[in-house]
Amino acid sequence: MEKKRECGILLSIASLPSRFGIGAFSKSAYHFVDQLKKAGQKYWQILPLGPTGYGDSPYQSFSTFAGNPYFIDLEELIKEGYITEEECNSYDFGKNERYIDYEKIYLSRFKVLKTAYERSNITKTEEFYSFVNENAYWLEDYALYMAVKNSFSGVSWSEWEEDIRLRRPSALKKYKNKLADEIDFYKFQQFVFAKQWFKLKAYANKCGIKIIGDIPIYVALDSADSWSHPELFQFDEKKKPIAVAGCPPDAFSPTGQLWGNPLYNWEYHKKTSYAWWIQRIAYSFKLFDVVRIDHFRGFDEYYSIPYGFPTAEKGKWEKGPGYDFFEKLCKQLGRLDIIAEDLGFLTDSVLELVKKTGYPGMKVLEFAFDSREESDYLPHNYTNNCVVYTGTHDNETIAGWYKNLNAKDKQLAIDYLDIGTEDEEQIYWKFIRLALSSVARLAVIPIQDYLGLGNEARINKPSTVGNNWKWRLLENEITDELLEKIRKITKIYGRSS
DSSP states (O other), X not given: OOSSOEEEEEOOGGGSOOTTSSOOSSHHHHHHHHHXXXXXXXXXXXXXXXXXXXXXXXXXXXXXXXXXXXXXXXHHHHHTTSSOHHHHHTSOOXXXXXXXXXXXXXHHHHHHHHHHHHHHOGGGSHHHHHHHHHTHHHHXXXXXXXXXXXXXXXXXXXXXXXXXHTTOHHHXXXXXXXXXXXXXXXXXXXXXXXXXXXXXXXXXXXTTOEEEEEEOSSOOSSSHHHHHOGGGBOBOTTSOBSEEEEEOOOSSOTTXXXXXXXXXXXXXXXXXXXXXXXXXXHHHHHHOSEEEETTGGGGTEEEEEETTOSXXXXXEEEEXXXXXXXXXXXXXXXXXXXXXXXXXXXXXXXXXXXXXXXXXXXXXXXXXXXXXXXXXXXXXXXXXXXXXXXXXXXXXXXXXXXXXOOHXXXXXXXXXXXXXXXXXXXXXXXXXHHHHHSSOSEEEEEHHHHTTOOGGXXXXXXXXXXXXXXXOOOTTOSOHHHHHHHHHHHHHTTOOO
């Protein structure tokens, strides 16, 4: 990132308005880029772009490298003649413009894309052939994985028949032949996704907007990565996890958080000079201008829970690769624009790791107002090498959070920000100003906070399933008046060009 003071807005692609039930690389995305420019912003932060499964979480993806086919703009496929307006309108993508209906998206989106694929004759084009060759190192395994998964009614590879679960050569050959057309269909989805995404990214960059991408530290057990490269993970001889990821018990979660992701075999990664990880980061920097690495602490120490335990209570901390990985990464790829997600309880060793890498860490204002102790998240404790947020995708909106604060913490916020009764109705602007006025090099505000929305607009509540990742922006909800207000406050605090 630049050394000068800048700011941006956090908005998931899925949360954009669109005609077909979920945000996409559609005209709404281009319009949002125009709005960012008009508001004096320099960054658009998004959530992970990978294909999602059970629970709809972008942090539990079927692939580290693949893109989510839900984000493909169907209107562009209509223009290209692959599908018709009538065909798209014949499917039910959900009627609620405010919230995504993932079940309806799942039941309709792939049928539309299959029609487009069958009409495209894409496999005979030079452009498609080049894309497949260039991305063969991940695309071949991903497309085969999804085709086989589909043939087994969508269950995870851990439940497949043993021959293909263990990737025996005869089984791989059998399924490649048997599912050849389905495999090409999944390659088609990735080709269209990449073509549309890079077009959108180029437009954003041309408008002076950089994209902050988000990559989870872990991959899902139900993923092409864990199936095709079991040597990367802590698996036994039967390709079953030995231990899985999560977080220990704390005041918010008495039994801890059991994420269930397979843990890395860091000894193997070290022997290969972290080849897979470096390949992953390099690919991420093709997709994005800046990369936020989720759960950065896991590179210092990771919480290991024996596989099969129902909660995270029996886990223990193990040593991660530490600075050795980042040293190798820097030698291979040079100095990179990485944001370290270093939230939560941090030990001296992880603080030292973040400092040694030089990457900016994160500061979240919702974590700052704890009346029991002095907080590093209070702005007077910041250095400039950090990124400040009012909240993230895992938090309440700032309006919802303030409403739910206990009396002592609220009084601390009132005293710190000099909040008067006249400020209560638009309290969110007080916290936005606090973030933008801080010394942090970069400030990122979720669009829900600029809109002053309550917790009905919350994106995710950790450790829950069923009501997350659904919120969407409404058409014309961001007004010219709001953009002008954002532009002015951005300029006041020296964050506009």
